[in-house]
Amino acid sequence: MTTTVAAPATAGPVAKAKVRRGWTQHGLLFVGPFLLIYLAFLVWPTILGFQMSLSSVNIAGGNNHFIGFDNYAEAFADPRMWRSLWNTLVFTVLSTIPLVLLGLVLALLVHNVRFVQWLWRLSFFGPFLLPSAVIAILWLQMIYPPDYGLLNGTLGTDILWLGDPSTAMWSIVLTTVWWTVGFNFLLYLAALQSIPTHLYEAADIDGASGWDKLRSITLPLLRRTTVLIVVLQLVASLKVFDQIYLMTGGGPQDATRPIIEYAYDVGFTGYRIGYASAVSYILFVLIVIVSLAQLRLFRKREEVAS
Amino acid sequence: MTKRFSFSQLVLLVAELVLAVIWLAPIAWAVATSLKPESETTKLPLEWIGSRITFDSYALVLETGGIVKWAINSTVTSVIVTFLTVLFSAMAAYGFARTQFKGQRVLLGLILAGIMIPPQVLMAPLFAEMVSLGLVDTWWAIILPQVAAPLIVYILFKFFQDVPPELEQAAFVDGAGRWRVFFTIVLPLSRPVLAAVSIFTFINTWNNFLWPFLVSTDPNTMTLPVGLANVVQGTFGLRYAQIMASVVLAGLPLLFVFVLFQRQIVRGVAHTGLAGQ
Numbered sequence: 001m002t003t004t005v006a007a008p009a010t011a012g013p014v015a016k017a018k019v020r021r022g023w024t025q026h027g028l029l030f031v032g033p034f035l036l037i038y039l040a041f042l043v044w045p046t047i048l049g050f051q052m053s054l055s056s057v058n059i060a061g062g063n064n065h066f067i068g069f070d071n072y073a074e075a076f077a078d079p080r081m082w083r084s085l086w087n088t089l090v091f092t093v094l095s096t097i098p099l100v101l102l103g104l105v106l107a108l109l110v111h112n113v114r115f116v117q118w119l120w121r122l123s124f125f126g127p128f129l130l131p132s133a134v135i136a137i138l139w140l141q142m143i144y145p146p147d148y149g150l151l152n153g154t155l156g157t158d159i160l161w162l163g164d165p166s167t168a169m170w171s172i173v174l175t176t177v178w179w180t181v182g183f184n185f186l187l188y189l190a191a192l193q194s195i196p197t198h199l200y201e202a203a204d205i206d207g208a209s210g211w212d213k214l215r216s217i218t219l220p221l222l223r224r225t226t227v228l229i230v231v232l233q234l235v236a237s238l239k240v241f242d243q244i245y246l247m248t249g250g251g252p253q254d255a256t257r258p259i260i261e262y263a264y265d266v267g268f269t270g271y272r273i274g275y276a277s278a279v280s281y282i283l284f285v286l287i288v289i290v291s292l293a294q295l296r297l298f299r300k301r302e303e304v305a306s
Numbered sequence: 307m308t309k310r311f312s313f314s315q316l317v318l319l320v321a322e323l324v325l326a327v328i329w330l331a332p333i334a335w336a337v338a339t340s341l342k343p344e345s346e347t348t349k350l351p352l353e354w355i356g357s358r359i360t361f362d363s364y365a366l367v368l369e370t371g372g373i374v375k376w377a378i379n380s381t382v383t384s385v386i387v388t389f390l391t392v393l394f395s396a397m398a399a400y401g402f403a404r405t406q407f408k409g410q411r412v413l414l415g416l417i418l419a420g421i422m423i424p425p426q427v428l429m430a431p432l433f434a435e436m437v438s439l440g441l442v443d444t445w446w447a448i449i450l451p452q453v454a455a456p457l458i459v460y461i462l463f464k465f466f467q468d469v470p471p472e473l474e475q476a477a478f479v480d481g482a483g484r485w486r487v488f489f490t491i492v493l494p495l496s497r498p499v500l501a502a503v504s505i506f507t508f509i510n511t512w513n514n515f516l517w518p519f520l521v522s523t524d525p526n527t528m529t530l531p532v533g534l535a536n537v538v539q540g541t542f543g544l545r546y547a548q549i550m551a552s553v554v555l556a557g558l559p560l561l562f563v564f565v566l567f568q569r570q571i572v573r574g575v576a577h578t579g580l581a582g583q
Contacts, residue, residue: 112315288422
């Protein structure tokens with residue numbers, strides 16, 4: 001951290017001394033308000049959650065006994081926990097691939113067709129601005145219903161979509177891709193716009209085709225952004241809850257229930273909030289591993305760069 | 307630049323057009339359904355436009371539903387969260403970047419580590435905490451946990467680190483206090499980055515579902531997504547035109563804001579989203 005003061009060139013020695021005296025003070029007052037809220041509503045719940053995961057506490061605060069790692073032992077022997085963890089991983093893999101690839105394709109299209117860009121941006125990013133409840137109700141009530149829904153009605157198919165355990169997760173993924181690809185699209189678009197144009201101009205002089213430029217300039221320069229987007233997407237997908245809870249409630253036959261919903265179910269419907277904390281912390285560990293992998297990746301890159 | 311409109315450009319344009327139509331179709335379908343008479347919403351074969359266009363569903367929803375109240379709740383809570391998050395995070399980030407105090411490094415490390423903690427896994431302990439504080443079913447329960455956003459502190463910290471301190475120091479030497487320097491020089495100079503994180507925070511708060519859903523059981527404190535999810539599925543039964551009218555009304559504000567401030571929003575989301583770079 002660089003808090004050593006380089007006084008302005010014009011200031012005399014008196015001014016310098018004054019800068020030295022008062023300049024670095026009041027630090028805790030600046031940091032204080034955020035710190036209080038941060039300690040109270042992020043750090044403390046993290047500690048409390050671990051403590052709760054070691055107890056048999058229920059949602060009313062009763063039956064609060066220390067039971068060691070019994071909740072974790074129970075969770076690792078609980079087929080419904082494994083099912084929900086599996087569903088979460090399946091959703092993460094199935095959604096991350098199209099969300100990253102399609103985000104890139106849409107960004108390349110919009111970046112290269114310099115024509116009513118605002119309209120394309122609105123079309124592809126617009127859904128991301130809609131609340132999950134809006135998305136879920138719209139797709140559940142008007143798009144997926146097998147009889148009068150927009151999909152079967154337009155395609156002439158009679159797929160059950162959310163109603164069939166073998167297609168339900170794919171349908172959730174489809175809705176999610178439509179809903180959130182706009183975010184990755186914007187990140188890619190920003191990265192594309194930051195590539196210096198002189199690189200392309202130089203390639204033009206060499207007579208490179210559009211495809212050559214894509215392969216040897218654009219894609220290599222997007223690698224860093226891609227790593228970032230993949231990690232952000234993995235973490236976001238692991239936390240999936242809203243659209244699944246609202247569209248299928250985890251069904252049919254547990255085919256879509258993600259682990260956050262399972263924690264919600266055992267804690268807030270089943271009242272076993274201690275057990276819910278243990279289930280949540282299993283996911284927590286998973287997410288921390290992904291995030292740490294990201295940190296390492298960036299550290300390495302920075303070392304290489306410097 | 308002499309870029310001609312080539313054949314490959316045309317192919318790209320067509321591809322883009324097809325994708326845009328697909329992307330807009332669900333929203334268009336919601337609007338189309340909301341404008342049909344209730345009796346025609348499930349008619350087969352599908353028709354985009356009913357026998358007549360009617361706004362009855364919108365009138366009914368606005369009259370009977372809680373949608374206006376929830377929209378107000380969402381607006382108020384999102385504005386408060388955004389204001390507090392940006393103010394406190396900017397103060398903290400500035401404190402870390404420009405001052406010195408005991409335990410600074412440890413605290414900064416603690417805050418950076420928090421970026422990895424997903425609030426969703428804390429729902430059980432946070433809820434227990436809100437119960438013991440007696441805050442369930444109040445706005446504060448919705449607001450306070452969302453202000454604890456270490457990512458925003460990190461983004462602003464990096465920003466302040468890159469700003470040369472000479473200008474602030476000159477003002478300080480001229481007799482402006484530490485706080486006056488912060489509020490009258492630093493904050494105005496940081497307007498673009500503050501706008502970016504404000505937009506990012508506002509969108510996230512406006513659309514947050516799980517946490518407000520857990521702590522509001524009273525329709526009077528519900529935010530728009532929570533109210534919509536709870537009540538539409540419960541009471542509207544099979545009145546699809548009304549349901550779609552609610553959906554359109556709930557989705558409209560942010561889309562409208564996006565059309566107005568597209569450039570800023572795109573920059574805000576991209577800048578904050580790419581903070582790891």
